Amino acid sequence: MTILPLRPTHWPSVKAIYEAGIATGHATFATEAPTWEAWDQSHVAHSRLVAVNEAEQVLGWAALSPVSSRCVYGGMAEVSVYVAPGARGQGAGRQLLAALVHESEQHGVWTLQAGIFPENAVSVRLHEAAGFRVVGRRERIGQLAGHWRDTLLLERRSPRVGVA
Numbered sequence: 001m002t003i004l005p006l007r008p009t010h011w012p013s014v015k016a017i018y019e020a021g022i023a024t025g026h027a028t029f030a031t032e033a034p035t036w037e038a039w040d041q042s043h044v045a046h047s048r049l050v051a052v053n054e055a056e057q058v059l060g061w062a063a064l065s066p067v068s069s070r071c072v073y074g075g076m077a078e079v080s081v082y083v084a085p086g087a088r089g090q091g092a093g094r095q096l097l098a099a100l101v102h103e104s105e106q107h108g109v110w111t112l113q114a115g116i117f118p119e120n121a122v123s124v125r126l127h128e129a130a131g132f133r134v135v136g137r138r139e140r141i142g143q144l145a146g147h148w149r150d151t152l153l154l155e156r157r158s159p160r161v162g163v164a
Helices: 008-024 036-042 094-104 121-129
Strands: 004-007 048-053 058-066 076-083 111-115 133-144 147-159
Touching: 004 094, 004 111, 004 147, 008 036, 008 048, 008 058, 008 076, 058 094, 076 094, 076 121, 094 111, 111 121, 121 133, 121 147
Parallel strands: 076 111
Antiparallel strands: 004 048, 048 058, 058 076, 111 147, 133 147
């Protein structure tokens, strides 16, 4: 497995993996994948990664979204990590998240956060293994398919960036 920068040519595979996550009902509040243009505009320009196998098939992807447009939050970003159904359990998520942490620090990001449905225990464990901690539970934060859902808010503070 190799971690590479996510390029527009990866989009069909990235979109399919995202759609598989949407279909689980436990990965995102989104109900459909955006266009490449919309996805591109809603994610930070740096720290976009894919995991590929020897045949260069995309096994998973990771990227950052801005937390806020306010300049004081410029060193914060929200994490997205998605792994293809057939690649789960092979370490792609772990490698992607580790690479995303490293890449984000190279670009001055001091806090990463993730909003995860409590039912997605695998994702919670993945993030905790990468140094994230649960800082709270947001109850009834949004509706998905007509049902109120909670999310756990996890964050990771860099020990290297933003340290006084």
